[in-house]
Amino acid sequence: MTESLGVAVLGAGHMGADHIRRLDRVVSGARVAAVADPDTDRAKEAAAGIEGVSVHAEAEAALDAPGVGAVLIASPGPAHEAALLAAFARGLPVLCEKPMVPDPAGALRIVEAEVRLGRRLAQVGFMRRYDAGYLRLKAVLEEGRLGRTLMLHCVHRNAASPSFFTSEMLIEDSVAHEIDAARWLLGEELTAVTVLRPRASGGAPEGLADPQFVVFETAGGALVDVEVFVNCRAGYQVRCEAVGELGSVRIGDDQGPLVTVSGSAAAEVPQDYVVRFADAYDREVRAWVAAIRRGRVGGPSVWDGYAASVVAEAGVRSLRGGGRVTVEPAARPELYAGGAG
Amino acid sequence: MTESLGVAVLGAGHMGADHIRRLDRVVSGARVAAVADPDTDRAKEAAAGIEGVSVHAEAEAALDAPGVGAVLIASPGPAHEAALLAAFARGLPVLCEKPMVPDPAGALRIVEAEVRLGRRLAQVGFMRRYDAGYLRLKAVLEEGRLGRTLMLHCVHRNAASPSFFTSEMLIEDSVAHEIDAARWLLGEELTAVTVLRPRASGGAPEGLADPQFVVFETAGGALVDVEVFVNCRAGYQVRCEAVGELGSVRIGDDQGPLVTVSGSAAAEVPQDYVVRFADAYDREVRAWVAAIRRGRVGGPSVWDGYAASVVAEAGVRSLRGGGRVTVEPAARPELYAGGAG
Amino acid sequence: MTESLGVAVLGAGHMGADHIRRLDRVVSGARVAAVADPDTDRAKEAAAGIEGVSVHAEAEAALDAPGVGAVLIASPGPAHEAALLAAFARGLPVLCEKPMVPDPAGALRIVEAEVRLGRRLAQVGFMRRYDAGYLRLKAVLEEGRLGRTLMLHCVHRNAASPSFFTSEMLIEDSVAHEIDAARWLLGEELTAVTVLRPRASGGAPEGLADPQFVVFETAGGALVDVEVFVNCRAGYQVRCEAVGELGSVRIGDDQGPLVTVSGSAAAEVPQDYVVRFADAYDREVRAWVAAIRRGRVGGPSVWDGYAASVVAEAGVRSLRGGGRVTVEPAARPELYAGGAG
Amino acid sequence: MTESLGVAVLGAGHMGADHIRRLDRVVSGARVAAVADPDTDRAKEAAAGIEGVSVHAEAEAALDAPGVGAVLIASPGPAHEAALLAAFARGLPVLCEKPMVPDPAGALRIVEAEVRLGRRLAQVGFMRRYDAGYLRLKAVLEEGRLGRTLMLHCVHRNAASPSFFTSEMLIEDSVAHEIDAARWLLGEELTAVTVLRPRASGGAPEGLADPQFVVFETAGGALVDVEVFVNCRAGYQVRCEAVGELGSVRIGDDQGPLVTVSGSAAAEVPQDYVVRFADAYDREVRAWVAAIRRGRVGGPSVWDGYAASVVAEAGVRSLRGGGRVTVEPAARPELYAGGAG
CATH class of the missing domain: 3.40.50.720 (NAD(P)-binding Rossmann-like Domain)
Structure with missing residues (x-):
């Protein structure tokens, strides 16, 4: 063609x-x-x-x-x-x-x-799923040399949130990415979620529960924790570490040029997700x-889209009511057979 | 003298x-x-x-x-x-x-x-408290340029545990270090603890709940999470990242010589805590x-020693019974006035 | 269109x-x-x-x-x-x-x-000139916060050379990239070159002068040194550090996923320049x-192409005869006015 | 006792x-x-x-x-x-x-x-010779897994030089350390030296040839290059990379706490050699x-002390007169038998 x-x-x-x-x-x-x-x-x-x-x-x-x-x-x-x-x-x-x-x-x-x-x-x-870092992380997990994956530690930080951002949107909009990435990396559904609220940052708008710390459990018993912090001020940062039975693998510390000047050796932290995920x-x-x-x-x-919605909605309930909320999805249609993600 | x-x-x-x-x-x-x-x-x-x-x-x-x-x-x-x-x-x-x-x-x-x-x-x-890395981390927090500390993310991994190690000892023996370090770094008491159990590693002895993921809450509302994994196989690793209102600071990725050979650029991971903390x-x-x-x-x-005991004991109860356990310490005697840690 | x-x-x-x-x-x-x-x-x-x-x-x-x-x-x-x-x-x-x-x-x-x-x-x-790392390095130099650039330290290593590779091709084929990059980064012509021959690696084919260490001088008095090593065995590595009056900037240590397993924390070194420079x-x-x-x-x-040829040819003369060889280019036509590179 | x-x-x-x-x-x-x-x-x-x-x-x-x-x-x-x-x-x-x-x-x-x-x-x-980094670098070389060492790339930078510092002292006082380290790491005598003078930094005192770039040759044909820059402004930096037939090893990028704030992820660069080499x-x-x-x-x-003097003195002659100067030491007494360093 x-x-x-x-x-x-x-x-x-x-x-x-x-x-x-x-x-x-x-x-x-x-x-x-x-x-x-x-x-x-x-x-x-x-x-x-x-x-x-x-x-x-x-x-x-x-x-x-x-x-x-x-x-x-x-x-x-x-x-x-x-x-x-x-x-x-x-x-x-x-x-x-x-x-x-x-x-x-x-x-x-x-x-x-x-x-x-x-x-x-x-x-x-x-x-x-198209980011070079995530792709390589998944490739390392699939090679099998780290054994089964037991935990994912994730960090998702934005320099600042838009004015319309609500506490729920930290889950629905931001953690949604980690929900999908975790399902895809682990090949398992997320079955429960607990949202914890550390004291709010003075740098976040009044009333916004920011940061939050979210813990997911998977069908197979793995844990996924996510720090989400949308007014972290320092810049846009996305990290993921997978911990397996024999070792661990981490992405998100990739650095551009290291500039050594005035008493520090520093790499730039991008301010925007468009820079980080442009490729x-x-x-x-x-x-x-x-x-x-x-x-x-x-x-x-669209099953992946639905799964993210249903997990995020459980997260929002946990955020509001506190405590652990189980995720109860519909049955997975045959069309989308073949594991989570 | x-x-x-x-x-x-x-x-x-x-x-x-x-x-x-x-x-x-x-x-x-x-x-x-x-x-x-x-x-x-x-x-x-x-x-x-x-x-x-x-x-x-x-x-x-x-x-x-x-x-x-x-x-x-x-x-x-x-x-x-x-x-x-x-x-x-x-x-x-x-x-x-x-x-x-x-x-x-x-x-x-x-x-x-x-x-x-x-x-x-x-x-x-x-x-x-005498480790150069922790001392510098604390110094950065005390300078104030990161604002108030909101979260600590900790990793504590041993290559392998001794044969007598029990599931409780992951809290009492290993996480005890993070309990004290968190009190000292934050200057706050830990008031509640939740121990989560990801699926156990096939590399750990049968019956040992290893790894565990422990979440502490402090009197002031900060969160401290700790991955403890005493049969991680890869080597001894202790990391700590403090997340403040304006930025974050991380220790524990210090590397010795970087050896580039056979398709990888690698730093050695020590096998023993004695090497890591000799100084x-x-x-x-x-x-x-x-x-x-x-x-x-x-x-x-000894108040710090007591505080670690009472927090660890609450952690063990959470490990056994599940769920969040509050820490209920005795009153702090005048002799030890002046903040946690 | x-x-x-x-x-x-x-x-x-x-x-x-x-x-x-x-x-x-x-x-x-x-x-x-x-x-x-x-x-x-x-x-x-x-x-x-x-x-x-x-x-x-x-x-x-x-x-x-x-x-x-x-x-x-x-x-x-x-x-x-x-x-x-x-x-x-x-x-x-x-x-x-x-x-x-x-x-x-x-x-x-x-x-x-x-x-x-x-x-x-x-x-x-x-x-x-289209690599994200080099572009960012050049941007840092042009911001001016490092002052004038005084030196470039370059490393150019291939895992292994093709069988037809000659000692001259280390200059003409490999260092050619650094010749152009140096002219472009510094905005100056290279005016002299000295090729030094460390002892040859036992891992290189018999008779091949590999590695070589090449020092260029620029019209303005800056120095550019290049380690070129086309049978380094470990993998494809390109690094560049610019040293200015107020600080330095370095690229080429970018790492993919950091894999911690069996006593080492390692990033993969690509085997091929096509991987490194695909983008x-x-x-x-x-x-x-x-x-x-x-x-x-x-x-x-094509003036840049000519300039690289004439500098590389001087480098080959230095390799063969030893000692410092000055570069004597033709006059730069008006069509290519506007600084080296 | x-x-x-x-x-x-x-x-x-x-x-x-x-x-x-x-x-x-x-x-x-x-x-x-x-x-x-x-x-x-x-x-x-x-x-x-x-x-x-x-x-x-x-x-x-x-x-x-x-x-x-x-x-x-x-x-x-x-x-x-x-x-x-x-x-x-x-x-x-x-x-x-x-x-x-x-x-x-x-x-x-x-x-x-x-x-x-x-x-x-x-x-x-x-x-x-007592620095943990150098000791580990030497240990890696002695393990033999990198093959014979072919080159050392060294960087030696001070934030600023004392007012009495002369161009010769960059060799005699600063590079003296690299002279000894190179002899010790390689187990070979340095037999020739060429001192190159890039354009002087505007940040150095008028008349001081700073930085300098020094290339040593060893008895066995290895090359050692040293950037010495005593008014680099950014801080005290000592790096060493050994390049062997099968790979390379590098020290000197060790970092303390990584502080991420205001758009950069930075490690502190010490201002003083006493901090860097206190241990x-x-x-x-x-x-x-x-x-x-x-x-x-x-x-x-004292033979090592003498060897450093005689190499440094050759370096000073190269600095003054230009060009390559061979090192002509006295015969090594029996008392100091056993290789350079």
């Missing part, structure tokens, strides 16, 4: 605009065919200079625009369910940014809709496009 | 013999005056070549030997209480290896006995001897 | 095949239009599965194939001069792998030919394609 | 006062018996609070003071020769700070004087005292 894949991008905010740039300039074999955003000025701006693109206020209009062969959903979470169903109705392959659908019931409706189609059409945007986003979208061009859909499934 | 300090060493096992060597050859201003061990052959062997030393089967005989001006207790834990009381009765300064007295009731009796004396005679052997032991005993020669007693007190 | 750029790739060996894969699958906006290799079976294999590509034995035939808008030269060095001149004759933009033209006289003919065209058509494949090659070709689509040519020029 | 060793310390400046403190408080089995300094006020101040010490203006008077069993020479270099000869005349074991005797002729007279005694009495203060000095003096108490003298010999 030499024809490039025409993609409709839904949402022209920060993430949508970045994906438009990526599809236009970075990813081979794709082009932006349509952009939809209720704010059409924003959509036009993001689409500026791209030949043959159409701009729409409505998502469905973009899906029906000429030349559209796939959909990338980067609109706000509440719009995801309708957009996914609209794509399914048209048989269009989808890449849906996370959280796929924030509430578990809605997420389950997506799973059921895809099951009715009888084949996978959607991939969920858990880009860490992962590129790899994710590239793999998605390449798969579609070969008639396939892969990567994290 | 030019006269060196004569020390009676109680216990000539692994740790006692090491302290005998240290007092004889490393520490300025001290000499080994007496050695006691029920196994007198072992005591003689440890004392071989030291001029003017007497060897005894009974601890009290060693305390009464000529030239003894201080006592170093390195006998097994159950013998500590009697030895401490005997030293107190004679007004001799003591350095007592940890755990000071394993059960909280016995530990409290020691606190009460010293309070009756009205002055401190004993120092407890929490040598991490801390030297500094501890040196400071103890120097203080006595100036007529003082400092360092970790 | 929505039409993708058709590229003729000359040479279908290891490097050529990798560029074909890159143009076909990784780089947005380009496609492989023609492949030439005297071994047409090899060319066919590298072009397999690419729609609309033509395969040729002769380079010029590929340049004349339909749809060709640019040329990527990845044939052996001796074929570069003719290929560059043929591209110039057709007004086609070129990306030429290094060494551009191995002998300075031939390299100068290319410079003169492009000067006669009156505009830049060619970019030389010094991909380190740099992608970025280089992407930038080249994007520039052409905007009607521009940038990146390292 | 229970009697502690009485030491006469010659020189009560920065280094002498530090050794007095060390002998008084840190090193087991020794005491300061006498202190000599032409500035007797300074001597008194350094000796304050030490029982039984006598203070002298003249070195010889200190050697003859009661209770003196050994001599530590920490006076300025020009006074070393007379002090060493005076100690030899009295049969007193000596630890002499480096440079032993700055000029090779004087150093050779010391060698000859000790040879006439027929036994070793003096140890030279090359403390790096090495302790170990050096402890080993010297312990050896004397067992009737022995070991460590770096």
Whole structure:
């Protein structure tokens, strides 16, 4: 196939605009065919200079625009369910940014809709599965030389949170990444969660429970702990250490240039996740496009999106009520057989 | 004072013999005056070549030997209480290896006995307070540039545990170090503890709950988590990261020579805590001897020893019964005023 | 421009095949239009599965194939001069792998030919200028907070050299990268070179002067030292430390996952430069394609290719004859004004 | 022997006062018996609070003071020769700070004087041989798993030089350490030296050739390069990488606490060599005292001191005249047989 894949991008905010740039300039074999955003000025701006693109206020209009062969959903979470169903109705392959659908019931409706189609059409945007560090970490675990994995220690820190961030969003938005990464790395479902609240940082907005310390248990008895701290001030930091029976493996201390000056030897800590995971986003979208061009859909499934929702929702209950909350997911459909992640 | 300090060493096992060597050859201003061990052959062997030393089967005989001006207790834990009381009765300064007295009731009796004396005679052997890394970590926290400390993440791994090690000893023997270090670094008491049990490593003896993951809460709302894994196989590893409101600081990744060969760039991981903390032991005993020669007693007190016992005992209850256990210590006597640690 | 750029790739060996894969699958906006290799079976294999590509034995035939808008030269060095001149004759933009033209006289003919065209058509494949580490190192130097750069310390090690490698090729093929990187980082010409020969490694083929230690002097008095060791056995390693008046900056110790097992904490050392510089090659070709689509040519020029040749040739004379050899380049044409690199 | 060793310390400046403190408080089995300094006020101040010490203006008077069993020479270099000869005349074991005797002729007279005694009495203060990092580096080399050592890359940086520092002193005072370390690590004599002068740092005093880049050749064909930069501003840094036939090993990047704050992850760089090598000095003096108490003298010999002088003097000639200077030492007396270092 030499024809490039025409993609409709839904949402022209920060993430949508970045994906438009990526599809236009970075990813081979794709082009932006349509952009939809209720704010059409924003959509036009993001689409500026791209030949043959159409701009729409409505998502469905973009899906029906000429030349559209796939959909990338980067609109706000509440719009995801309708957009996914609209794509399914048209048989269009989808890449849906996370959280796929924030509430578990809605997420389950997506799973059921895809099951009715009888084949996978959607991939969920858990880009860490495409990060070079995570990929190498997983490769080390799969080599088997560390034995079974017993624990994951995770750190997820942002320099500062947006003003609209709530205590629940530390789980739903931030830890969601660790939920998916843990399921993927361990190949096991998370079955219980306990959210602990250390004293709040004076650097966080009044009333925000920040940081939090979250402990997950897996079906096989492994533990996953996550420090999430979205106003850590120092910079964006994502670390993961897997502890196995025979050793451990750690990622996230990768350093750029080491600068020695004025009494310290220092590496820069990036301020933004876009810097840290830029390559992962590129790899994710590239793999998605390449798969579609070969008639396939892969990567994290809507089941993975649902699983993250249901675990995050249990986490939110633990955050609110305290104590350990068990996770009670629906039965896993045959379409998504083959282990967690 | 030019006269060196004569020390009676109680216990000539692994740790006692090491302290005998240290007092004889490393520490300025001290000499080994007496050695006691029920196994007198072992005591003689440890004392071989030291001029003017007497060897005894009974601890009290060693305390009464000529030239003894201080006592170093390195006998097994159950013998500590009697030895401490005997030293107190004679007004001799003591350095007592940890755990000071394993059960909280016995530990409290020691606190009460010293309070009756009205002055401190004993120092407890929490040598991490003398480790260069911990000292620098504490200095960074005290500078204040990281704001208040919110969390400590700790890792404590041994290559393999001795055959007699029980699941409880992971708390009482190993995590005891983190209990003291956390109290000292944060200047706060630990008020609750939850012990979690990930699936046991196939590399640990049958029936041993290894690793464990322990979460402490402090009086001020900080969290301290500790991975303890005494059959991790890879080597001895002690790490500590303090997370403050404005940044974090980490120790324990110090590396010796970096050897690049055969496709890997590697630093050696020591197999033994004696290697890792050799300098801390030297500094501890040196400071103890120097203080006595100036007529003082400092360092970790018997209150610190008691506090570690009572927190560890709560941890053992959590390990056995599951769930969160609150720590309920006795009231802190005036003699030990001035904050935790 | 929505039409993708058709590229003729000359040479279908290891490097050529990798560029074909890159143009076909990784780089947005380009496609492989023609492949030439005297071994047409090899060319066919590298072009397999690419729609609309033509395969040729002769380079010029590929340049004349339909749809060709640019040329990527990845044939052996001796074929570069003719290929560059043929591209110039057709007004086609070129990306030429290094060494551009191995002998300075031939390299100068290319410079003169492009000067006669009156505009830049060619970019030389010094991909380190596109490596994230080098780019960040250069950014640190340009910020000015280290003051003027006084020295560069470089290490360039390969696990093993190909069987045809000669002592001269350590300079011409390997150190060529450091020659260009030094000119680019310092913005100065290299004016003298001294090649020192430590005792040869027993791990290198009999008669090969491996390792070598090369010291360059710049026009402004900076020093650049390079350890080149092409049979170092341990793996592929490229490091660079810049020492300024106020501090230093170092790249090349970037580590992937840190694996702690069996008494060592180790990061993998890659065996191959393709792994280490994969992203740099992608970025280089992407930038080249994007520039052409905007009607521009940038990146390292044929003057940079000539400069590397003339410095490397002086290095070879130093290797052979011993002692310090001064570099005597032709005058820099106006077309390439603006500092070294 | 229970009697502690009485030491006469010659020189009560920065280094002498530090050794007095060390002998008084840190090193087991020794005491300061006498202190000599032409500035007797300074001597008194350094000796304050030490029982039984006598203070002298003249070195010889200190050697003859009661209770003196050994001599530590920490006076300025020009006074070393007379002090060493005076100690030899009295049969007193000596630890002499480096440079032993700055000029090779004087150093050779010391060698000859000790040879006439027929036994070793003096140890030279090359403390790096007692640094944990160097010891481990040497251990790795001696294990043999890196094959023969082919090159050493060394960095020696001070934050700032004292006002009296001359260009020659970068070789005689600073690189002297690398000269001894290289001889010791490689077990080979240095046979030629080339001193290169990069452009001088604007941060160095006017007229000081700082930094310098020094290349040594060994008898067996190994190369040793040293960056010496005594006004590097950033802090005190000593690094050494040994490159062998099968791999490499590096020390000097050891880091204390890693502090992540305000966009950087940084380790402190010490400002002073006393911090970096504090443990090495302790170990050096402890080993010297312990050896004397067992009737022995070991460590770096006066031959090592002479060798450093003669190599440094060749370096100074290269610095002044430019070019490569060969080192032409006297014949090595039988008393110092057994390889360089």
